[in-house]
Amino acid sequence: MKRLTKSLRYFFSTSIFTRIPVTGRLGEWADYSPEALRKSAAYFPTIGWLIGFITAFTYWLMASNLPDLPATPMVAAFLSTFVGLMLTGAFHEDGLADLTDGLGGSMKREQALEIMKDSRIGSFGSLALIIALGSKISLLTLLGQKDIILACWALFGAHVSSRFAPLLVIRFQSHVGDESGSKSKPLSDAISWSTFSLGTVWWLASLILLQFLYPDIPWWGAVVGAGISLIWMFRLLAKRLGGFTGDGLGATQQICEIGFYLGLLLVL
Structure with missing residues (x-):
């Protein structure tokens, strides 16, 4: 029971990665210490479950209730995004955006x-955002044109898998840069096995669920x-920074989300 309670506290501490409010007594109970935030990394994919289900439901709701027109999947993709x-x-x-500005602005580490x-977005960051958001909306539109329900489950799977990817980076790379004020400061020490x-x-x-619900889809491509x-x-x-x-x-989450959609489309 004690272990379950600790796990729940770590889970709620991941609220810092969303705008979903954890307030009142629940907010006071959640643990936001650096140690807890480091352990909460285990629940990054769980946040993907939550965001994935909500965005998938949004896609389904729009695609199912809007007029049956060629542009409907694009509208659903835009609104779910x-x-x-x-x-x-x-x-x-x-x-x-920040990573692209940094890497595009200088070759020196x-x-x-x-x-x-710098909190301001530069030209490289702006281009990266346009390309990333445009890619996600375009790929989700193509998936929706094939099958609305498939697009919904692809949304779910992409949000989970893309939030698992940073765990691999944290586990096998070192944190770099000034830790003071860093958004990833609690993760500067390697997470445990x-x-x-x-x-x-x-x-x-999440992959088992996808395979169970949609066994004929080649999820391996995603x-x-x-x-x-x-x-x-x-x-x-x-290569460029010497760590994360x-x-x-x-940025890893964003690129892996796009890769999930693209990989799935290429094998359908």
């Missing part, structure tokens, strides 16, 4: 890290797409 942004406060998109601290294993269980459970995206981001962070930052983790 918008809901996802509202739920997370564009937390990961902000990381993608220290200067790139300094640029990433038990924390990583729990996150893996949540990720695998996993491969997300995996290739993860490898690319892993190597990019290691909070912005790097957010």
